[in-house]
Amino acid sequence: MIEKMFWGLRALLYAPFFGKFGMPSYLGKPIFLKGIRNVFIGKKVRILPHLRMETQNEGTIHIQDDVVISQNVHLTSAGNLTIGKGSLILGNVFITNIDHDYKEIGVPILKQKISVKETQIGENCFIGMGAAIMAGTILGKQCVVGANSVVRGIFPDYCVIVGSPAKIVKNYNPETQIWEKISEKN
Template identity: 65%
Template sequence: MYFKFFWIIRAVCYKPFFGKFLMPSYIGKPVYLHGVKNIFIEKNVRLFPNIRMEVHGKDASINIGEDVGIAQNVHITSGSNLNIGKSSTILANVFITNIDHDYTTIGVNILKQKMIIKDTEIGENCFIGIGAAIQAGTILGNHCVVGANSVVKGIFPDYSIIAGVPAKIIKRYNTQSGLWEKTNSEGTFLN
């Protein structure tokens, strides 16, 4: 646990460079940070080593809510406002973005083509499994669970369990029965 002491020291040193970095939050040694003045971190956020966060554009931001835990080797990139709701947990090797790249101009490197920005939001109390990819245009409601290695794109209601490639809803919490119940891929409960 002594390593967390160094992470706290690092947070104190990095704090002036971020748009907001409330304590007690801490950060392990990052791989790459870009546009840190537009990264806003609430209190009790735990950022494990090898995180990569990129903000592209002066009006873009990454907003990480209170009590969020982000494991090692996570890559978050934003070309507008990307929000991660409070008390969410993001496991290792996850990729989250609100940027797609145009590819339609033949003979031009895709990274040099126009960025296509689509809102991406992660609700409160979400759990993102190891190796998941949250693509541009994804809106996760509150208390959603994303299965390991899932590729997620779309809008998902509160209390959904999402898994697969491409990811689909496989269960939802039924507020009437008080149970997690199987659904079809659109989230309609199966009887």
């Protein structure tokens, strides 16, 4: 409990450097922050220690209300990256909207162009431990991403996504009000 008081105090001290920092929110000790003037944090956002968050160029990060970001999470943006309200992101997760090009043979990756694709985490999503949400991923409302999944693509509301590469394994059926497995086609 005492650490949360320090995290709240840290949030107050850091708040003027962010584009927006809604209260009451708290911030555990980060590892690295860059370009946080382009980071907009809603109300009741809880960020645990060891966050790495960076924006490049004119990139933005929007973290909506009532989001929990666990320890050792890395967020990086050179475009628009949004985390929807009520979402929970477990530890060791990576979320980006940046891809590095690799097509020029003999040119180091870091000297090649980057490509930016909007990335969105929908409302009430759950991102499991160690997942990687790659550039261009759009998650609908209340999606569940399994631990260690590598996610790229557009996914509808109310689905469970697992694997590397990730695929949908369950959908919520509003008629039966049950999460139903997706049958595999051979």
